Amino acid sequence: MYIILVYDVSEKRVFKVLKIARKYITWIQNSVxxxxxxxxxxxxxxxxxxxxxxxxxxxxxxxIIRDLKYTSKENIGIIKNTDEKFF
Amino acid sequence: MYIILVYDVSEKRVFKVLKIARKYITWIQNSVxxxxxxxxxxxxxxxxxxxxxxxxxxxxxxxIIRDLKYTSKENIGIIKNTDEKFF
Structure with a gap:
């Protein structure tokens, strides 16, 4: 499965949340x-x-995206994470 | 089709971007x-x-999600937009 996480977390806990999230998935953009x-x-x-x-x-x-075939991504402006492995 | 938008925009332009985005889709959470x-x-x-x-x-x-059947959503913490019409 593929997941997208967006967080809206108090500044006090942003670092902790990011640290956990980065163990599992990859930072794409501010809050994503x-x-x-x-x-x-x-x-x-x-x-x-x-x-x-x-x-x-x-x-x-x-x-939670069970099948990426039905999902695509489009970017306007700068791409903050340019890692090609992302769909 | 169904879309999710996440923005990472300079403070100077956040209001304008939000104003445009809200004409088309619905605010869910900070930046989403x-x-x-x-x-x-x-x-x-x-x-x-x-x-x-x-x-x-x-x-x-x-x-861009062409078929919502393959996508689900899970929330931890407060739900900032509780509008039931969202999947």
């Missing part, structure tokens, strides 16, 4: 990470995130 | 909007965005 992940790692990922954020203040959104 | 859009409106949307941003400073990312 994406990448291929196994079901097991996705579950671990969420456990770590839940332990770190304040649920009454922070918001984490996962888009 | 999403919604159903026709192909024609998506093209118009991009023209407006291109006129507004500075391509050497700003970054706009569109995820």
């Amino acid at each position: 990470l994406e990448g291929e992940i196994s079901k097991g790692n996705y579950e671990k990922f969420k456990v770590e995130i839940r332990k770190t954020i304040k649920p009454e203040e922070d918001s984490i959104l996962f888009y | 909007l999403e919604g159903e859009i026709s192909k024609g409106n998506y093209e118009k949307f991009k023209v407006e965005i291109r006129k507004t941003i500075k391509p050497e400073e700003d970054s706009i990312l569109f995820y």
